[in-house]
Amino acid sequence: MTMRLIRPEDWRPSGIDDLEPAAWNALRHAGSACVVAGPGAGKTEFLAQRADYLLETGLCRAPHRVLAISFKTDAANNLASRVRKRCPPEFAHRFVSVTFDAFTKSLVDRFLNAIPTDWRPTRPYEIAFPKRKAVEGFLTLARLSAPPEWQAEIAGYSAGDFEAKIVGSYRLPMGPIAPQNAAEFTIARWWATQLQPAQPSLLTFIGINRLAERLLRANPHIRRALVATYPFVFVDEFQDTTYAQYDFLHSAFSGGQTIITGVGDDKQRIMVFAGARQDAFQRLQADFGGARFPLLFNFRSSPDLVAIQHIVARALDPNTVPTVAQTARQVDGDVAQVWSSQTIAAEAAHLAQWIANDIATRGRAPRDYALLVKQKSDDYEHELAGAFAVHGLRIRNESHALGKTSLQDLLSDDLSRLAIAIFRLGATRRAPTAWQLVSSSVLALRATGQDDDARAAKVEAELSAFLTALRTDMAAAAPSRQSAADFVRRVFEYLDLGAIARTYAEYGVGDLLQIILEAFCIHFFASADGAPNWTACLDAFEGVNQIPMMTVHKSKGLEYDTIIFVGLDDRAWWAHTPGDPEGVAAFFVALSRAKQRAIFAFCQQRGNRNNVAELYQLLTDAGVPEIAI
Numbered sequence: 367m368t369m370r371l372i373r374p375e376d377w378r379p380s381g382i383d384d385l386e387p388a389a390w391n392a393l394r395h396a397g398s399a400c401v402v403a404g405p406g407a408g409k410t411e412f413l414a415q416r417a418d419y420l421l422e423t424g425l426c427r428a429p430h431r432v433l434a435i436s437f438k439t440d441a442a443n444n445l446a447s448r449v450r451k452r453c454p455p456e457f458a459h460r461f462v463s464v465t466f467d468a469f470t471k472s473l474v475d476r477f478l479n480a481i482p483t484d485w486r487p488t489r490p491y492e493i494a495f496p497k498r499k500a501v502e503g504f505l506t507l508a509r510l511s512a513p514p515e516w517q518a519e520i521a522g523y524s525a526g527d528f529e530a531k532i533v534g535s536y537r538l539p540m541g542p543i544a545p546q547n548a549a550e551f552t553i554a555r556w557w558a559t560q561l562q563p564a565q566p567s568l569l570t571f572i573g574i575n576r577l578a579e580r581l582l583r584a585n586p587h588i589r590r591a592l593v594a595t596y597p598f599v600f601v602d603e604f605q606d607t608t609y610a611q612y613d614f615l616h617s618a619f620s621g622g623q624t625i626i627t628g629v630g631d632d633k634q635r636i637m638v639f640a641g642a643r644q645d646a647f648q649r650l651q652a653d654f655g656g657a658r659f660p661l662l663f664n665f666r667s668s669p670d671l672v673a674i675q676h677i678v679a680r681a682l683d684p685n686t687v688p689t690v691a692q693t694a695r696q697v698d699g700d701v702a703q704v705w706s707s708q709t710i711a712a713e714a715a716h717l718a719q720w721i722a723n724d725i726a727t728r729g730r731a732p733r734d735y736a737l738l739v740k741q742k743s744d745d746y747e748h749e750l751a752g753a754f755a756v757h758g759l760r761i762r763n764e765s766h767a768l769g770k771t772s773l774q775d776l777l778s779d780d781l782s783r784l785a786i787a788i789f790r791l792g793a794t795r796r797a798p799t800a801w802q803l804v805s806s807s808v809l810a811l812r813a814t815g816q817d818d819d820a821r822a823a824k825v826e827a828e829l830s831a832f833l834t835a836l837r838t839d840m841a842a843a844a845p846s847r848q849s850a851a852d853f854v855r856r857v858f859e860y861l862d863l864g865a866i867a868r869t870y871a872e873y874g875v876g877d878l879l880q881i882i883l884e885a886f887c888i889h890f891f892a893s894a895d896g897a898p899n900w901t902a903c904l905d906a907f908e909g910v911n912q913i914p915m916m917t918v919h920k921s922k923g924l925e926y927d928t929i930i931f932v933g934l935d936d937r938a939w940w941a942h943t944p945g946d947p948e949g950v951a952a953f954f955v956a957l958s959r960a961k962q963r964a965i966f967a968f969c970q971q972r973g974n975r976n977n978v979a980e981l982y983q984l985l986t987d988a989g990v991p992e993i994a995i
């Protein structure tokens with residue numbers, strides 16, 4: 367089908383009134399760009415509009431595509447769905463939104479045989495998530511078996527970022543590594559643990575990234591095809607780009623043909639501990655000629671909160687330019703407060719009472735609030751859940767671990783969403799959005815071509831029959847662990863795990879499918895346990911009407927009417943040393959999730975506030991009052 371193209375000068379944004387002037391300049395810029403913008407500047411919206419602009423004007427003409435790379439699955443999904451809302455389907459299908467890991471993995475999986483033999487993993491391979499202790503053990507053994515002159519250097523490696531920094535920045539040679547120094551010696555041993563002879567390879571995502579990079583260097587024709595397919599590449603949260611990821615981008619897309627748009631905010635750089643580069647934007651400027659476009663609007667937070675954010679922003683970067691709030695204030699009184707309490711019980715009771723009251727008086731939903739913590743969300747959940755239950759409030763702990771993944775990742779996983787949509791259709795007759803998702807997914811799983819109407823009709827008839835039977839049986843069986851297990855088996859058998867692995871690249875190889883299935887079962891069985899009916903079980907699974915709780919790291923990119931940060935004390939911030947920019951950045955990320963109100967809870971029973979005194983000082987400087995509760 368040929369669609370009419372719009373002349374670039376006639377193009378207008380869709381779904382929003384306008385863009386700020388700097389965003390217009392960045393959107394129209396013909397070369398690579400660094401779009402640096404503070405919280406709430408609409409970076410995701412900007413990328414969606416730029417995709418729409420490139421596709422609808424024909425600047426990115428069929429069969430060329432726009433590739434958007436994000437770090438997290440939910441960010442990739444959000445961007446994809448925003449483009450689908452903004453852009454006609456004829457164009458939107460040439461917008462490819464993936465995570466870094468899914469993208470490099472799909473290259474490795476597709477072209478595994480083109481990886482040089484010394485580095486070629488087995489098919490299938492497994493995915494490893496080494497724990498810190500395991501890395502410590504590895505480093506100790508590596509040091510002991512290293513030549514004496516390299517041992518001191520190896521002793522200096524940190525288990526926290528050894529792989530991200532040292533393995534991640536190392537380019538694999540064509541053949542085996544012949545170690546010339548301590549780093550190469552340790553890297554060679556690390557790879558030996560991933561690619562062991564005569565057993566399935568056990569790869570980390572950093573390892574997969576390195577193999578993808580090696581693959582492209584070894585096979586210029588694959589690289590050429592990639593570059594020809596994607597003349598435009600977007601990278602979200604560019605400030606968090608790791609050594610490996612940057613090196614991959616460089617190998618894949620440098621050379622002048624690809625236009626890269628990196629968006630992000632240096633003040634929200636909180637992944638350095640995990641191996642993010644500190645100079646990602648500078649590299650983009652130097653290696654890709656990226657022009658810098660600072661954005662100045664804040665569409666999220668009220669003017670009073672933006673003023674407080676600016677005080678913290680200045681602590682991170684004295685040259686920060688004030689941003690201009692675009693959203694009006696909706697609450698009376700203070701927009702930010704510090705609440706101090708003596709006991710955890712008193713704090714929990716006050717928080718619960720206050721939220722319940724605020725929901726009632728302002729007519730808000732539990733999802734408008736978020737409980738943010740630095741780490742160990744499970745501990746806080748246990749401490750608060752009882753007091754919240756007294757007011758009929760439930761907490762959805764998104765950072766809660768489910769097997770090898772987290773609740774947040776499970777809830778944003780495509781397969782999990784598909785299975786839940788099927789259960790929704792089993793629990794109620796009317797669920798139009800669920801039906802849409804399920805029917806389109808099942809058609810894809812059964813490999814039904816767009817023009818094959820007869821086959822599509824047959825697949826839909828089978829689906830209807832399956833759902834009718836499921837509905838009858840779910841109506842006859844109350845939710846319990848046992849009945850949930852039976853239905854889960856039935857739904858996944860119907861979906862067909864083999865077809866899932868064939869259809870969706872991310873589940874094709876390795877154990878992601880296993881990880882999601884395990885997490886799904888744990889969470890689904892727990893949600894069924896004691897639920898009065900299946901709708902209640904599904905609501906519990908999805909956390910409908912629950913108050914989200916998560917770590918600051920999981921809150922990146924999200925926004926809530928009111929955020930309550932619990933545990934602003936030395937114990938929770940044990941790794942923070944005064945002056946450490948990463949701690950201040952985490953504080954900034956938390957504060958800037960709030961649209962209308964930010965509350966910081968300090969409880970004496972939890973810890974002191976010496977190391978974090980500077981964070982309180984920033985709040986004091988911003989005029990935030992402290993109130994005893």
Ligand SMILES: Nc1ncnc2c1ncn2[C@@H]1O[C@H](COP(=O)(O)OP(=O)(O)OP(=O)(O)O)[C@@H](O)[C@H]1O
Nearest residue numbers: 382384385404405406407408409410411665666923
């Ligand atoms: N041009 C615009 N006009 C109106 N609203 C907008 C515009 N751009 C973004 N928004 C809205 O502003 C809010 C913040 O946008 P978004 O989440 O994309 O910000 P961000 O730059 O990614 O922020 P952060 O870095 O804090 O995650 C969203 O609710 C979004 O819908």
